[in-house]
Amino acid sequence: MRPFGITLAAREHTINGFRATQWHIADLTPERGGDATLWLQLTMTERAAYRFNLSSGNPRLFVRAGFTGGPASAAAITASQDVAAAWMDGEQQVLEAPMPLAIQVWIEAYLARHGEAPVEERRKKRKGAGRAREAQP
Numbered sequence: 001m002r003p004f005g006i007t008l009a010a011r012e013h014t015i016n017g018f019r020a021t022q023w024h025i026a027d028l029t030p031e032r033g034g035d036a037t038l039w040l041q042l043t044m045t046e047r048a049a050y051r052f053n054l055s056s057g058n059p060r061l062f063v064r065a066g067f068t069g070g071p072a073s074a075a076a077i078t079a080s081q082d083v084a085a086a087w088m089d090g091e092q093q094v095l096e097a098p099m100p101l102a103i104q105v106w107i108e109a110y111l112a113r114h115g116e117a118p119v120e121e122r123r124k125k126r127k128g129a130g131r132a133r134e135a136q137p
Helices: 042-056 081-089 101-114
Strands: 002-015 018-029 037-042 060-067 076-078 090-099
Touching: 002 042, 002 060, 018 060, 037 076, 037 101, 042 081, 042 090, 042 101, 060 081
Parallel strands: none
Antiparallel strands: 002 018, 002 037, 060 076, 060 090
């Protein structure tokens, strides 16, 4: 586990005459501090997601920041896009920030120590599988 100090900030926008507040991560440091301290914990089940994130051109960290439309409050942090997507499916506000190089190296070491996630191969469906069969007269 690694601690992260996080500070969130709001930006006011006017779009077509309506005011909107957009939250962003003002400061993210891999140490305690800021307005909140969150702990990044790596798990074996998310190894494929970590590899996908690191292999992208721009690795990111994702912060769950309360419910969409409400005030932001940093609640959790992850390096897995799959976990972040699940948070968004649950109506949670997710903010993102570039992953510091030291954390990229730490995750690479984790993957080297515990191995890459096995590649899950999808089986081809049989032709017509999953369709209701028509009744023969």
